[in-house]
Amino acid sequence: MKNANDMNLDRLFNPNSIVMIGASANPRKWGFIILLNILKGNYIGKVYPVNPKEKSILGYKCYPKVADIPETVDLAIITTPANVVPPLIDECGEKGIPFGIVVTSDFSETGPEGAALERDVVARAEKYGIRLVGPNSMGIFSSMTKLHAQMPPLMPLNGDISMFSQSGNLGVQMLGWGAEEGVGFEKFVSSGNEGDLNCVDYLRYFGQDKDTKVILGYLEGIDPGMELFPVARKISRKKPIIVFKGGRTDAGGRAAATHTGAMAGKSRIFKSALRQAGMLEVKTSQALLDCARAFANCPLPKGNRIGIITRGGGWGVITVDACEENGLKIPPLPEKIIKKLDKHLPKYWSRGNPVDLVATIAHDPYLDCLEVLAEWDGIDAVIALGAGRRAPKYPYSKEVNSPKPVVDAIKMASEYFKRREIKPDWMLEGIGKLVKRTGKPIIVVSIGPEALHRSNLYEFQVVSYPTPERAVRVLWQMYKYRRFLDSQQ
Amino acid sequence: MKNANDMNLDRLFNPNSIVMIGASANPRKWGFIILLNILKGNYIGKVYPVNPKEKSILGYKCYPKVADIPETVDLAIITTPANVVPPLIDECGEKGIPFGIVVTSDFSETGPEGAALERDVVARAEKYGIRLVGPNSMGIFSSMTKLHAQMPPLMPLNGDISMFSQSGNLGVQMLGWGAEEGVGFEKFVSSGNEGDLNCVDYLRYFGQDKDTKVILGYLEGIDPGMELFPVARKISRKKPIIVFKGGRTDAGGRAAATHTGAMAGKSRIFKSALRQAGMLEVKTSQALLDCARAFANCPLPKGNRIGIITRGGGWGVITVDACEENGLKIPPLPEKIIKKLDKHLPKYWSRGNPVDLVATIAHDPYLDCLEVLAEWDGIDAVIALGAGRRAPKYPYSKEVNSPKPVVDAIKMASEYFKRREIKPDWMLEGIGKLVKRTGKPIIVVSIGPEALHRSNLYEFQVVSYPTPERAVRVLWQMYKYRRFLDSQQ
Numbered sequence: 020m021k022n023a024n025d026m027n028l029d030r031l032f033n034p035n036s037i038v039m040i041g042a043s044a045n046p047r048k049w050g051f052i053i054l055l056n057i058l059k060g061n062y063i064g065k066v067y068p069v070n071p072k073e074k075s076i077l078g079y080k081c082y083p084k085v086a087d088i089p090e091t092v093d094l095a096i097i098t099t100p101a102n103v104v105p106p107l108i109d110e111c112g113e114k115g116i117p118f119g120i121v122v123t124s125d126f127s128e129t130g131p132e133g134a135a136l137e138r139d140v141v142a143r144a145e146k147y148g149i150r151l152v153g154p155n156s157m158g159i160f161s162s163m164t165k166l167h168a169q170m171p172p173l174m175p176l177n178g179d180i181s182m183f184s185q186s187g188n189l190g191v192q193m194l195g196w197g198a199e200e201g202v203g204f205e206k207f208v209s210s211g212n213e214g215d216l217n218c219v220d221y222l223r224y225f226g227q228d229k230d231t232k233v234i235l236g237y238l239e240g241i242d243p244g245m246e247l248f249p250v251a252r253k254i255s256r257k258k259p260i261i262v263f264k265g266g267r268t269d270a271g272g273r274a275a276a277t278h279t280g281a282m283a284g285k286s287r288i289f290k291s292a293l294r295q296a297g298m299l300e301v302k303t304s305q306a307l308l309d310c311a312r313a314f315a316n317c318p319l320p321k322g323n324r325i326g327i328i329t330r331g332g333g334w335g336v337i338t339v340d341a342c343e344e345n346g347l348k349i350p351p352l353p354e355k356i357i358k359k360l361d362k363h364l365p366k367y368w369s370r371g372n373p374v375d376l377v378a379t380i381a382h383d384p385y386l387d388c389l390e391v392l393a394e395w396d397g398i399d400a401v402i403a404l405g406a407g408r409r410a411p412k413y414p415y416s417k418e419v420n421s422p423k424p425v426v427d428a429i430k431m432a433s434e435y436f437k438r439r440e441i442k443p444d445w446m447l448e449g450i451g452k453l454v455k456r457t458g459k460p461i462i463v464v465s466i467g468p469e470a471l472h473r474s475n476l477y478e479f480q481v482v483s484y485p486t487p488e489r490a491v492r493v494l495w496q497m498y499k500y501r502r503f504l505d506s507q508q
Numbered sequence: 509m510k511n512a513n514d515m516n517l518d519r520l521f522n523p524n525s526i527v528m529i530g531a532s533a534n535p536r537k538w539g540f541i542i543l544l545n546i547l548k549g550n551y552i553g554k555v556y557p558v559n560p561k562e563k564s565i566l567g568y569k570c571y572p573k574v575a576d577i578p579e580t581v582d583l584a585i586i587t588t589p590a591n592v593v594p595p596l597i598d599e600c601g602e603k604g605i606p607f608g609i610v611v612t613s614d615f616s617e618t619g620p621e622g623a624a625l626e627r628d629v630v631a632r633a634e635k636y637g638i639r640l641v642g643p644n645s646m647g648i649f650s651s652m653t654k655l656h657a658q659m660p661p662l663m664p665l666n667g668d669i670s671m672f673s674q675s676g677n678l679g680v681q682m683l684g685w686g687a688e689e690g691v692g693f694e695k696f697v698s699s700g701n702e703g704d705l706n707c708v709d710y711l712r713y714f715g716q717d718k719d720t721k722v723i724l725g726y727l728e729g730i731d732p733g734m735e736l737f738p739v740a741r742k743i744s745r746k747k748p749i750i751v752f753k754g755g756r757t758d759a760g761g762r763a764a765a766t767h768t769g770a771m772a773g774k775s776r777i778f779k780s781a782l783r784q785a786g787m788l789e790v791k792t793s794q795a796l797l798d799c800a801r802a803f804a805n806c807p808l809p810k811g812n813r814i815g816i817i818t819r820g821g822g823w824g825v826i827t828v829d830a831c832e833e834n835g836l837k838i839p840p841l842p843e844k845i846i847k848k849l850d851k852h853l854p855k856y857w858s859r860g861n862p863v864d865l866v867a868t869i870a871h872d873p874y875l876d877c878l879e880v881l882a883e884w885d886g887i888d889a890v891i892a893l894g895a896g897r898r899a900p901k902y903p904y905s906k907e908v909n910s911p912k913p914v915v916d917a918i919k920m921a922s923e924y925f926k927r928r929e930i931k932p933d934w935m936l937e938g939i940g941k942l943v944k945r946t947g948k949p950i951i952v953v954s955i956g957p958e959a960l961h962r963s964n965l966y967e968f969q970v971v972s973y974p975t976p977e978r979a980v981r982v983l984w985q986m987y988k989y990r991r992f993l994d995s996q997q
Contacts, residue, residue: 059918271829
């Protein structure tokens with residue numbers, strides 16, 4: 020077997036051609052669904068279904084055997100029943116296929132019999148030098164070749180984030196959730212039972228991959244021989260690795276052991292090893308996606324001093340609390356900054372950090388104040404509460420069955436509010452320019468029904484969250500990563 | 509002044525008639541916007557705008573002075589400039605109006621001058637026996653009379669939750685956010701500067717109010733003389749009080765002090781007093797709304813033993829971790845329960861808690877297994893992961909520019925998936941029946957783009973969250989409240 024350090028997974032993630040072994044014309048079968056996903060995703064390479072009973076599936080010509088395929092093949096995707104996988108690996112080996120994804124389950128996750136079958140599969144692959152994903156993998160995704168070879172019929176967004184996941188279900192849900200929330204992926208792999216390739220192989224590859232800016236990992240079980248931490252430590256110096264660990268508790272570890280073969284790592288030792296390797300541990304599924312989008316799109320803060328700008332006092336207060344409880348600091352404003360802000364605010368403004376716009380709804384003063392705050396050398400990052408807010412919509416309501424003067428008045432109000440409506444692009448473009456000029460992250464919190472946090476704001480180097488607490492959690496992780504980077508110099 | 513214990517705020521929240529002092533025909537003015545909100549909300553009582561310069565506003569006849577109104581008035585809403593409020597209070601007093609809401613700002617929140625003006629307003633109100641909300645209040649909402657007398661033009665949903673908020677902005681955002689997420693309110697008040705009526709008065713009233721099932725409070729500053737804790741302790745025995753405290757940290761307390769006159773409470777002492785009074789403290793804005801919906805709609809668990817059912821191993825694992833880290837227990841399944849579940853699951857299922865459906869997509873086995881789990885006397889509550897999930901949509905994609913056989917195949921797949929689509933109502937109805945029969949809360953987690961957590965599932969006594977961690981946090985608060993109730997017997 021090749022030395023893992025030299026291993027290049029380019030042809031796995033971006034193959035020129037794929038053979039689908041177990042391709043099916045029956046929409047109940049994964050051999051149909053994955054082929055359909057590949058087709059719908061507009062995969063740029065060639066696809067060769069293998070099925071002796073069909074002439075064509077989904078417009079693709081079928082081949083009776085792997086050996087019949089007229090060209091070289093980079094990747095075999097296998098969705099057949101488990102018992103026929105071993106001879107099929109031999110067929111792939113004879114054909115000279117370098118990579119395989121075994122989607123098929125019923126291997127080591129089901130007991131000793133399945134484990135023996137898995138060992139057989141891996142041994143045959145090793146004999147031919149085939150590197151395998153899985154078995155029991157939910158597939159891979161790659162944005163460059165538009166390869167959607169994953170089980171669920173979802174269409175991930177393209178982005179700079181690559182993810183490996185020891186839970187297929189959790190991993191693919193992140194792709195789908197990301198598509199809903201505007202978080203895009205570069206590559207994804209569900210590592211399955213890790214009979215051959217394991218999460219450290221993927222981590223190493225994503226570390227070298229120039230298209231991957233941020234690495235996400237869902238981990239359950241780590242074999243002590245895996246070299247996760249030394250590999251991670253080297254990569255962390257170049258790009259962030261954000262990890263969500265399942266099986267942190269004893270009960271969670273037992274649950275993990277029953278659905279994969281792997282042993283869950285001892286929580287406390289694991290936690291400390293993660294930290295030393297510069298990996299960032301998140302504690303919730305939401306935080307994994309939240310952190311990913313900020314690391315992929317915003318500059319890192321140089322320290323933990325936060326400026327807050329808000330349209331309402333209460334939201335400012337709870338943001339300060341969240342910052343302080345998470346090791347971020349809210350420095351008081353010096354006189355020179357107060358004087359600059361005085362120009363843009365009513366005379367009774369609070370003269371402090373948070374900068375409270377005291378119910379000013381217009382855009383110009385918001386952006387003016389944000390500029391003063393962001394350019395102040397006393398802070399390292401800004402949380403901009405309500406920056407993405409649109410003005411309240413006030414359409415003529417059909418519920419109101421009223422005489423004409425009332426209807427006219429509502430129409431007038433409607434027009435008035437429409438004119439005042441925030442043009443988010445204008446606002447976000449202004450914020451984006453500030454981010455570029457100051458090199459500081461400005462995290463937007465857009466509260467309320469008209470919130471922008473589902474939008475893709477990356478062109479502005481801006482990310483947005485629906486609550487201040489989520490923005491704070493992200494900034495805290497960015498600050499932790501900055502400290503790790505500083506400690507490595 | 510009346511003894512607060514005897515005080516009845518019915519005519520404040522559900523007035524038969526309102527005078528709008530400062531009513532305006534100018535859509536920039538709050539005197540217009542609030543009137544429009546009242547109109548749009550279809551308020552069932554009478555509204556009398558007072559404005560000497562207009563004959564009518566929004567179809568309502570205008571009166572030059574309060575004294576000119578031909579009938580008795582229950583509530584005065586004042587939106588004039590601050591300096592004219594004191595004589596207007598006298599006019600309300602002469603008219604015999606029992607309640608006023610002073611929306612006008614520029615009082616004690618702006619400094620000593622404003623504080624003196626506020627004292628004048630309160631003294632005049634006291635002379636006439638008028639009880640005042642505010643000044644600097646963002647208004648009130650009441651579902652019974654359909655009174656939308658709040659500043660932002662939002663339409664809250666009706667429900668069983670009543671809220672008082674020492675931040676107007678945070679409070680009204682909860683109404684708006686609730687409307688987006690399916691969380692309905694019974695009554696709401698933005699308490700403003702609390703020149704007269706304060707949060708304890710509202711708490712006491714909501715405690716007695718038969719239409720209020722759950723009380724929410726956003727607190728910043730508590731005067732030690734306020735009797736918050738003894739009042740809360742009595743109410744907590746009857747209904748839950750969920751509190752979000754701003755100014756928990758020193759820096760947060762300072763920020764709170766600058767935007768209201770109030771002193772922030774000392775965090776640790778406050779925290780312990782809250783707990784002793786049976787109040788439930790949440791730490792994030794999201795948790796406030798999450799807890800509210802569960803307390804309003806689900807039975808309380810009798811203990812902290814949780815059953816988990818999942819469609820995917822990884823989600824089960826992280827749910828176990830979240831439970832264990834929050835003081836909830838995941839008991840192992842006894843043999844008798846495993847045998848019952850064996851009937852519904854493939855032979856290789858994990859035979860543990862979480863009950864992993866091992867990629868079973870159909871409804872019937874899910875509901876069958878859920879029933880076995882919920883009826884087991886070894887658990888007090890269930891987290892049902894993926895119960896609200898719809899089957900993936902698979903429509904014919906226009907992106908695919910393919911020959912007819914491909915289009916036909918995609919159409920076929922589309923039809924196939926449509927037939928398999930989960931009928932959430934059928935599923936939730938089944939869950940609702942289980943809740944009623946077992947008396948145990950069943951919290952749904954519907955992950956992914958087709959999630960149901962924005963729907964109003966109350967008719968089924970079911971609530972749904974988009975992540976397992978949020979469901980766990982809610983169950984933990986329910987368990988805490990149950991322990992408080994048990995300790996009071």
